[in-house]
Amino acid sequence: MPELPEVETIVRGLRGPLVGRTFTGVTVLWPKTVQTPVSELEQRLPGQRVEQITRRGKYLHFHLSAGDSLFIHLKMSGDLLVEPSAGPVHPHVRAIFHLDNGHQLRFKDMRKFGRVYLVDDPLKVVGKLGPEPLADDFTASAFAALFRRRRGRLKPLLLNQSFIAGIGNIYADESCFIAGIDPRRQVDTLSAEELGRLYHAVRQALQSGIMHKGATLDQVYRGGEFQHHFQVYGRTGAPCPRCGTAIERVVLGGRSTHFCPVCQR
């Protein structure tokens, strides 16, 4: 489940092999992967050079020379590979982007949830996303301001991409633990002090994930090792690293949620 740190790691790894390359064609193997009509993709993509690759929330953003934007969302099981055109194609590859150097960018996605978009205006894809939690101008007061007039439980709000972009199930649970806040809390009961702790916890969890090159999970190997540093996520019944109490698991907003019943209030 690639979240912000995993996507950031993938983006950094793709710049070397892809920036400056020109797409020469595209082969769609699972049509639902492509949100843009296949015929339009086949017509507009070839000839466009990759000027830069950035990340917005959990989206990869390929800035193209004709002004178009190619977006890829990996969802649950997506991965991106740059491989020689002559090499074998893994059965889970859903789309192939042909490059001008005998290589291909291959979108591999076992569960078929991932999506590809080619648009003229980036806002058509990422226009409704909330702020970037690691941006320099995303201050503690900006964070606290987001909570004004918001209601509901904390965990689902952290997962809401139009609230803040990039946080997924792993980093939401880890952030709540670091902040010492129960993910079931109603957000309108959070004090200014607690919001301050949560701000630093979110940034720390995401930074730590990036430092470890993300987490390798779900049979998708990306070289990251943050999965060895989870404090609560996926550790139901295991001792809390702070107090030793067994980590509990509940379902919130349809998502499994892990927390320490003693350290998080």
Add this chain to the structure above:
DNA sequence: CTAAAATCCTGGTGGC
């Protein structure tokens, strides 16, 4: 407005 459920998917798992 919030909240929960359904939807899309497949491979791994656990039960029998």
Add this chain to the structure above:
DNA sequence: TGCCACCAGGATTTTA
């Protein structure tokens, strides 16, 4: 050993 129901989960959509 083999079969199968069940589960995970990001984002969207539907229903309450």
